[in-house]
Ligand SMILES: *[C@@H]1O[C@H](CO)[C@@H](O)[C@H](O)[C@H]1NC(C)=O
Ligand SMILES: *[C@@H]1O[C@H](CO)[C@@H](O)[C@H](O)[C@H]1NC(C)=O
């Protein structure tokens with residue numbers, strides 16, 4: 200009897216044991232994930248080999264291995280974990296994938312090998328992976344891929360090849376990827392996209408090729424991708440887009456063209472994009488927006504025109520934008536804001552507006568915007584008086600007033616600010632005494648919520664760098680009207696290089712050295728150009744005057760530094 204019982208328990212013990220105590224390598228943490236899958240997460244770093252079956256239960260479904268300082272190679276050993284669904288080995292110095300490493304892993308759905316050192320991929324790497332949905336090879340060192348590299352991945356939906364060194368896509372590069380929806384090629388020096396390559400991915404919805412050194416796109420490409428809804432071509436070298444550029448991609452929803460060299464958005468460019476929602480044209484060279492550029496964009500909600508060279512934005516050009524909610528026109532330093540009021544009258548429904556880095560805002564500019572919730576007016580040299588401009592906007596939830604010329608916040612403004620969920624006031628020359636900041640300090644103390652950042656004192660020196668919510672209000676000076684002129688002056692020039700209130704000596708020294716170097720270079724250039732003055736062409740002249748302009752600006756801000764230092768040490 201006893202013997203029988205003993206035998207029985209011996210038999211069921213391993214079963215009990217394996218159910219309750221699973222194996223987990225010392226370098227990892229194992230648990231059940233949200234979908235009740237056994238997972239091993241190994242992120243301590245310093246791993247030199249892959250996990251083996253003696254350390255980890257072979258029915259593990261999720262393995263996540265992340266560096267730093269890992270040095271791993273993958274080989275057939277992986278195949279024992281037959282139930283694997285998700286495998287992520289990132290930041291681990293993988294030099295290669297290995298032929299048929301994943302053979303037999305028929306449940307594998309997500310394979311992430313990003314941030315490794317993979318230079319070469321071939322079709323053998325993915326043999327047997329016809330259930331894979333997502334493949335991430337971004338941030339490796341892939342140079343080129345052969346034709347049909349991915350042909351075993353017939354169910355693949357997402358492919359990320361961003362940030363490699365791919366110089367060319369070859370014919371049939373994406374052969375058999377007919378279900379692919381998402382393709383990211385950003386950060387590869389491709390220079391050109393051959394339409395034919397995209398013949399195999401006609402289901403594509405998202406195409407990203409940011410920073411690919413592209414100058415233009417053959418419209419045939421769009422013809423082959425009729426379902427495209429998101430197109431990211433930011434940070435390329437586009438100078439001009441044809442009127443028919445996007446004729447064949449009628450379902451575009453989001454288009455990013457920021458950081459190119461566009462100088463105009465031709466009339467009717469987006470006439471087919473009835474469902475376009477989000478359009479980013481920031482950081483181009485747009486000098487004007489013709490009257491009919493955005494005419495048909497009735498579904499547009501987000502428009503970013505910031506950091507261009509716009510002189511004005513005519514009411515005519517926004518007249519079709521009845522659903523626009525967010526507009527960014529920051530950094531168009533030449534724009535005459537006096538004229539913008541008429542334009543704003545046509546889009547009173549805005550909830551988000553950014554007019555930063557523009558200079559003084561005329562009173563009444565924001566009167567049309569009764570529903571504004573987000574307002575960014577940083578970098579506009581605003582003082583307390585100029586803050587009246589926000590009076591009409593009663594629904595504000597977020598207000599960015601950073602990088603302005605505010606010495607303090609008066610009672611009215613403090614009460615306005617009280618109702619706003621989040622306010623930014625960093626990089627203002629705030630004087631932390633009772634009369635300049637007392638009201639705001641009280642208001643902030645009573646708020647039911649927290650701001651992301653708190654205003655930082657610039658003066659008096661003893662409080663420089665302190666956050667106002669940490670100040671003891673009883674210990675403040677009543678009013679620092681004895682502040683010497685030079686301190687005031689220092690404050691007024693300080694705001695643009697004031698980071699967390701501390702006047703960084705290094706930055707000043709850096710500024711001085713920079714100016715000196717610039718002076719030396721300029722004198723060298725001057726000597727040099729004198730010597731060859733005879734060979735001046737018109738183009739030289741143009742370039743010359745442009746860089747001189749830049750220098751003049753640098754020098755101007757440089758002397759600001761010098762002067763601030765000067766009046767400071769006096
Ligand atoms: C990555 O690979 C290159 C050559 O393929 C090699 O020179 C380099 O040492 C590798 N980097 C690391 C961190 O292993
Ligand atoms: C890449 O793989 C292919 C096919 O296996 C091979 O012919 C080629 O030599 C490899 N290239 C490098 C740089 O290892």
Ligand SMILES: *[C@@H]1O[C@H](CO)[C@@H](O)[C@H](O)[C@H]1NC(C)=O
Pocket residue numbers: 473474475498
């Ligand atoms: C415009 O947007 C609305 C709401 O997002 C959507 O229902 C409608 O289908 C869109 N119109 C077009 C033409 O895509």
Ligand SMILES: *[C@@H]1O[C@H](CO)[C@@H](O)[C@H](O)[C@H]1NC(C)=O
Pocket residue numbers: 489490513515
């Ligand atoms: C744009 O509209 C304004 C106002 O109606 C008009 O004065 C201007 O001539 C128009 N520009 C073009 C190019 O049609």
Ligand SMILES: *[C@@H]1O[C@H](CO)[C@@H](O)[C@H](O)[C@H]1NC(C)=O
Pocket residue numbers: 481503505525526527551552553573
């Ligand atoms: C422009 O402003 C919007 C918010 O209104 C913001 O989401 C976007 O990032 C800004 N663009 C740039 C280039 O800063």
Ligand SMILES: *[C@@H]1O[C@H](CO)[C@@H](O)[C@H](O)[C@H]1NC(C)=O
Pocket residue numbers: 529553555556575576577578599
């Ligand atoms: C406001 O605009 C400035 C300049 O474009 C930008 O640097 C800042 O991040 C914006 N503020 C917020 C909160 O996005």
